Amino acid sequence: AQKITQTQPGMFVQEKEAVTLDCTYDTSDPSYGLFWYKQPSSGEMIFLIYQGSYDQQNATEGRYSLNFQKARKSANLVISASQLGDSAMYFCAMREFNTDKLIFGTGTRLQVFP
Amino acid sequence: NAGVTQTPKFRILKIGQSMTLQCTQDMNHNYMYWYRQDPGMGLKLIYYSVGAGITDKGEVPNGYNVSRSTTEDFPLRLELAAPSQTSVYFCASSYSSSSAGGYTFGSGTRLTVV
Helix, strand or coil: CCEEECCCCEEEEECCCCEEECCEEECCCCCEEEEEEEECCCCCCEEEEEEECCCCCCCEECCEEEEEECCCCEEEEEECCCCHHHCEEEEEEEEECCCCCEEECCCEEEEEEC | CCCEEEECCEEEECCCCCEEEEEEECCCCCEEEEEEECCCCCEEEEEEEEECCEEEECCCCCCEEECCCCCCECCEEECCCCHHHCEEEEEEEECCCCCCCCEEECCCEEEEEC
16 A cells, blocks of 8 residues: 655754755555645645656755655655745645545644744 | 635534535546545545546545536535544545646635534
């Protein structure tokens, strides 16, 4: 069965510093997609970044980058130059390609302090 | 462009009552999903659909039913509400699995069963 593991229930980072949120996954499928979502206190799910299993380069979207290590089955999110508005829950998720189901991890609560 | 629309946003049910959570998307997405999010947790898949007339169970289907008579609509039915169904419910839709990203989430329905 496919599984996403986020081992950091909470993280603290000072404003303007970089932070890494960990995500490991387990799947036997050769094709899969990895996502990171942000959920602020208002509750909506905001898509941040995507990495396909066959993508050769790590994905980047502005201040977000995904450190994809396929052999280790990890897909860590790196946020550079943290801002107070980055304080939120962050979820790692994996898509099954045959059903398109999105499986979520338990999340990491990030708090950015001045 | 409305995206994914969920109604209602909030609802309080008494134990044993029934209700239907509505979900409509206007993006002509084939795939639609219902998730629930318990406090401090990740999203768990209740049911999903790969097209009109086709539905399947996710991780936590007990106590729920769905139907998909049109591409646009994917209602979730709660029969005999129980306190364990107190949660935030998200509807989502997506393109086929060949696309990067492509998931759109509704704003959620906060349900309390008392």
